[in-house]
Amino acid sequence: MTATTSPYAELKAPTTARRLLTAPTTGPLAALLLACAFFSLSTDQFLTGGNFSLIVQQVMVVGTLAIGQTLIILTAGIDLSCGAVMAFGSIVIAKMAAEGSVPPLVAIALGLVVCGGFGLLNGLLVQKIPLPPFIVTLGMLNVAFALTHIYSEEQTVTNLPGPLTALGQTFPLGHTDITYGSLVTIALFLLLAYALSSTGWGRHVYALGNSAEAARLNGIRTSRLTIGIYTVAGLLYGIAALLLISRTGVGDPQAGQTDNLDSITAVVLGGTSLFGGRGSVLGTFIGVLIVGVFRNGLQLMGVASIYQTLITGVLVILAVTVDQLSRKKAR
């Protein structure tokens, strides 16, 4: 724990140019741009507005989960339950609205409350008992997974009322169709990026991640802060649940099974440290896009999907290696 690794170090960087070069998102951004350049040269269909709109649509669900995951990882925690909690939220929303004759907006609100409740419970267990986040969220993963399958009776929910899929609808922008859900995701990224970088709350989150004890001694109410972070993350999973329904048009009990790992992948690729206290949600956005661009680009090139898995794995190991090496040198 040295001053050089604190997020404030960047703020003191002397020139804009230097600040840009040393920002933690510069590496991921360069990687993303290189990947885009590569795929633009490789296929005719990559570099079109429609295709970029498609990529954003494809990553919005994992992207929204990854915002919550970033907040938790910034506190040196981890959330293995995010995908399962989202799946449960999506089944609650879909089933309530499609079969339970609950007004769609009430069903959506219920889904958000349920997901937020899971987050709150995670936070309480992590903070009050306290238990390691890995264990709490591993348990919650199984709880949410089981509840999803019990409540859905293993059935996919179809014939959803219109408001549930509204975010999946498109509007034209120039020659491109954009979904409303993409805008929601981008807005959430910007909102949380602002909250983290420019509010007292954001500074407290970083301080907590750097050293919970030091943060507490400095008068930060770390207990309340931690529980709050897990709850906000839960609410974000609820929004992801709605985005998921709007995208696929159904309530799917099988959904989200690998999304916990995909969200962690995005956070790591975006340069956020798994040891807490260092990183950003904008980096995560770039991380999410890197995965989406590779998947889309390789498919356009006609490369089998297993190579996407291979490449993602290699990228994750490289990203963590870089994080570790830079930490060692900084000490």
Place this chain on the structure above:
Amino acid sequence: MSRTTRLSSSLLRAAAVTGVAALTLTACGSGSGSGSGSKSSGSGSVKVGLITKTDTNPFFVKMKEGAEKAAKENGVQLSTAAGKFDGDNAGQVTAIENMVAAGVKGILITPSDSKAIVPAIQKARAKGVLVIALDTPTEPESAVDALFATDNLKAGQLIGEYAKAVMKGKKAKIAALDLAPGVSVGVQRHNGFLKGFGATDKDVVCAQDTGGDQAKGQTAMENCLQKAPGINVVYTINEPAALGAYTALKAKGREKDVLIVSVDGGCTGTQAVKDGKIAATSQQYPLKMAAEGVKAVVTYAKDGKKASGYTDTGVTLITDKAQDGVTAKDTGYGLENCWG
């Protein structure tokens, strides 16, 4: 210190991607699955997409082989994709979108979730893409242009009739090692078996889900034997589950007096029939499903004629202990035509 480290870390990350990109080029250059990758843009030839449930199941590996062979013969470009796990609907939706963006003429898909995939298929068809379901029908079946698949009810019925002939009127105590709740393939095979046997679910003394997995099949059989030691007929969803059941029975010394029947016709499974571990299996033909699917897309690209309705790609009962009145082929034929 930290600043220079950060700078070099940025460069490292960038270098990493360049390296991976090079890896990608090598990968598609080596042509496994898609030798067409290097000339993908603007060559003007017909593109066909194949989306399977997973990349790893031998059944789908064989399906891919069939599609690749047919694509080569017909001079079309094949691109393939798969879900990450059985049931990964979102992964299949993404694959459909990317293939439509890549300008495919037709998509062959084995739906992981028969209902959940429907809206994505509708979007693709609205853009003029021919969509054919392979192996597993969508719900409703009319959501795709055509279905090329095994008649799973018939596959179950064949082993049911065979088991009935072997039992010769002896009182049957049946164990059913099923797939998973709500999955149509499993339900149809299960019901087909009961129909062929002339039994009802009341005659099934133990039913368990296995996910078609050997280890889970073994556990399920062990538990069934605990529950009902008198079991003498075992219906299994596929041969891995059957082999799991065999292991469990062998541990109890019961492998000789319990009849195991199965569906699938994979090479390992067919060999197990030859070795006497499984009495009979209904063999299906994934290679044929994929090959006919590719041909249908080629026809559509040439004449604009869309394939429609259901095409039965056939199923054959394989056993070395044939019974009177039940049509079957021996394992010699089975091993020549097996997949995996």
